[in-house]
Amino acid sequence: MKASRVRVNSRPGARLPALPTALSALMATFLLLPTLALLLRGLTAQFWPTLQNSAVQDALRVSLMTTGVTLLLTVLFVTPVAYLLARYRFPGRTLLDALLDLPIVLPPVVAGVGLLLTFGHGGLLGPGLELAGVSLAFSPAAVVMAQLFTSAPFYLRTAKAGFLAVNREAEEAARTDGAGGRQVFLHVTLPLAFPFLLEGLVLTWARALGEFGATVLFAGSLQGKTRTITLSIYSALESDLAPALALSAVMVLLSFGVLLVVRVLAASREQSA
């Protein structure tokens, strides 16, 4: 990505300007203090025993299962969209490109209302789904749909950038050597775009894991079935704070992990470019 190539305008020995430094320190403290508080309160001696708690275990399992399916569906259905948008010109392409970014800026709870109005009992497709014997409400499938809707655009964005960044000459060379369209895609385009795709997947996973608003509306909340980590944190804020704090700490650690992976991937791309 170009942005990271911009050189830092650093003069050795230059002193930091006072006012910007003070304001920056204030803002950085504001951003970091809550995270620190979560880790301090969450990572106590009680952390491991609390993680064994059945509500916590169920939440982790539901979240891992649903986000796993969400990632599979994302790869399967969003990769082709990204490829088409990056490589082909067709009527309505610009509009489609813009519209597919919509879930990124749409409030998740609004996404939940939209899913209800489409796939719910009284929704647009409700009667049809009922005839087909499909009942999505309160099922893990509803959790996956909420995650897919809100998170897939993150993968779409990065994957599109990846397909745009692939050196077309490499593809041409493979083609002159007699490779077919699918072979070129599988053996040249995909490996070259892979760091981008992986970064997109990591971002999508993080967003899916954090999904709350759409899920609570569309899928409900039942331990072991639809109650993901975030829903579990919310309902654990009841009589017993300990599971909420432990799960929050887990989420903070996972978020750090996600950031680290994204950084490493970006750095490896810089080197290979």
Next chain:
Amino acid sequence: MFKKLALTALLLTASSAAAANLTVFAAASLTDAFTELGRAFDAQTGNRTAFSFAGSQVLRTQLENGAGADVYASANDAQYSPLVSKGLVAAGQAFVRNKLTLIAPKNNPALKTLNDLTRPGLKLVIGDRAVPAGDYTRRMLAAIDRAGTYGKDFSARTLKNVVSEETNVRQVALKVQLGEADAAVVYATDVTPTLKPLVRVIPLPSRFNQNASYPIGVLKGSASPEAAQAFVTYVQSAAGQQILRKWGFSGPQ
């Protein structure tokens, strides 16, 4: 007579003092009643009362973690008395009672009688265990088990049909309002004029129903304790009780 005089005097002193900004934390089931009651109270006293409605268990957690409020009204004692023992709120005064009821979407025939609750495949939504409405629901089911009329394992078979445990009772009602659930257990007062045309109400036999008693009190950390006490008094006054009855609540015992 004396009580009435004292009340009037209290309201007068409250109104003569400078107008206060009050924050009232109240159980989700009080949403409509307290919104109207708050307007009447403000009109009479010149205060500005703001409400935060949520499941009582959420409000309790917020108060335990230092949320600033003047008055707390909970839907049960279990989410109230721990705050009294911690010295955060005055002893609760029971100000209103509520009952449970079964609701189902108007055009959905899955639930006709109490016994249908155990029919396999029925989608039932209730409150989470920590939500007062969810706690009353489980007590109601236990009472049915004890009676034995519907079998000793009635609650076990019913709880198998639970597809979602919501974090406040209004979310429970919403799932039926949207037609997503086949049935839900809510308070009688949740069947508001808005909800009424959309749902069928299946009354619960009174011997199984629960007596939901709501405590209210002034928080120790209140910045305007006099105005807060005036609100609590107003809730218990004839005018306040009339508004609460209008929204389906019954008076305290």
